[in-house]
Amino acid sequence: MGEEHNKQTRNVFGNSTYNSIVFKVGTTTLVHDNGKLNIARMEKLVRVLADLKNQGKNVVLVTSGAIGVGAGKLGIKNKKDVKIKQALAAVGQGILMQFYEKLFSEYNSTVAQILLTREDIEKGSRRQNALNTIRTLFDFDIIPIINENDTVAVEEIVFGDNDTLSAVVARLIGADLLILLSDIDGLYTGTPFEEGTSKIPVVEHITPEIEALAGESCTEFGTGGMKSKILAAKIATGAGIAMAIIDGANPELIYDVLEGKNPGTFFTPQKKYNVIGLS
Numbered sequence: 001m002g003e004e005h006n007k008q009t010r011n012v013f014g015n016s017t018y019n020s021i022v023f024k025v026g027t028t029t030l031v032h033d034n035g036k037l038n039i040a041r042m043e044k045l046v047r048v049l050a051d052l053k054n055q056g057k058n059v060v061l062v063t064s065g066a067i068g069v070g071a072g073k074l075g076i077k078n079k080k081d082v083k084i085k086q087a088l089a090a091v092g093q094g095i096l097m098q099f100y101e102k103l104f105s106e107y108n109s110t111v112a113q114i115l116l117t118r119e120d121i122e123k124g125s126r127r128q129n130a131l132n133t134i135r136t137l138f139d140f141d142i143i144p145i146i147n148e149n150d151t152v153a154v155e156e157i158v159f160g161d162n163d164t165l166s167a168v169v170a171r172l173i174g175a176d177l178l179i180l181l182s183d184i185d186g187l188y189t190g191t192p193f194e195e196g197t198s199k200i201p202v203v204e205h206i207t208p209e210i211e212a213l214a215g216e217s218c219t220e221f222g223t224g225g226m227k228s229k230i231l232a233a234k235i236a237t238g239a240g241i242a243m244a245i246i247d248g249a250n251p252e253l254i255y256d257v258l259e260g261k262n263p264g265t266f267f268t269p270q271k272k273y274n275v276i277g278l279s
């Protein structure tokens with residue numbers, strides 16, 4: 001199955017010319033269990049993204065972690081109350097960006113922060129402004145770093161998870177590829193690591209059977225679990241964008257995906273269709 005995907009990727013994408021790539025990194029990849037940043041992990045990720053930027057690719061990073069890092073900084077355990085989560089995000093977002101700024105600048109890469117709500121991407125003029133900003137940042141060779149604007153996102157306008165946000169951003173900019181870096185290296189046939197479950201290397205069509213496999217997050221900080229990753233895959237592949245889920249513990253796997261190898265789960269792009277409510 002993995003081999004087939006390799007052949008197919010090479011056929012479809014030639015020499016795998018993914019020029020415009022959106023990466024999404026989850027809290028569980030960026031943050032230790034105690035809420036402190038996993039600096040070694042971040043360094044590896046930043047190194048790969050800066051290198052891809054140097055290769056001339058358009059790179060966007062959608063990053064989670066603001067709430068987790070805020071909780072780590074303040075030593076707060078209550079992450080259920082919305083007001084508290086929003087306050088934690090306000091504390092953590094600055095810390096996250098401070099680290100990204102420091103790490104990317106070591107590779108001479110410039111980054112910019114963009115905080116979005118669902119409303120920003122769905123409304124005509126705001127959507128256009130967001131797109132114009134990202135395109136202009138690309139013109140200046142800058143890497144946009146995007147998160148949900150958690151402090152203002154109320155229920156009606158919340159994405160709630162960055163998997164969905166990253167897919168909507170990929171569709172907005174017409175990316176070729178979306179890569180989700182997670183604490184798990186792909187979609188499994190059941191709860192990962194339980195006996196009898198195995199990883200699914202390639203998903204060609206997101207059927208109800210595939211959707212039924214995806215469960216919630218089992219971790220303290222993760223939001224959306226595999227369910228939101230499958231929704232992201234629906235949005236991305238439906239817009240003709242390939243998607244891969246890989247193990248965030250080893251960001252160098254990104255190079256494998258770009259070479260047409262398959263270290264995680266690969267979702268084959270479909271012909272375009274309209275995702276209701278997210279166009």
Ligand SMILES: Nc1ncnc2c1ncn2[C@@H]1O[C@H](COP(=O)(O)OP(=O)(O)O)[C@@H](O)[C@H]1O
Nearest residue numbers: 026027028182188213215217218222223225226
């Ligand atoms: N079928 C499945 N395959 C893989 N992971 C699954 C599945 N169902 C639920 N999960 C859970 O989803 C988690 C990944 O989502 P999440 O915790 O939100 O991570 P992230 O912070 O990377 O977004 C996995 O650690 C796993 O516990």
Ligand SMILES: N[C@@H](CCC(=O)OP(=O)(O)O)C(=O)O
Nearest residue numbers: 027064065066067161162223
């Ligand atoms: N916007 C939130 C992250 C929400 C989210 O999707 O988290 P995750 O499941 O870790 O990708 C934050 O920065 O804490």
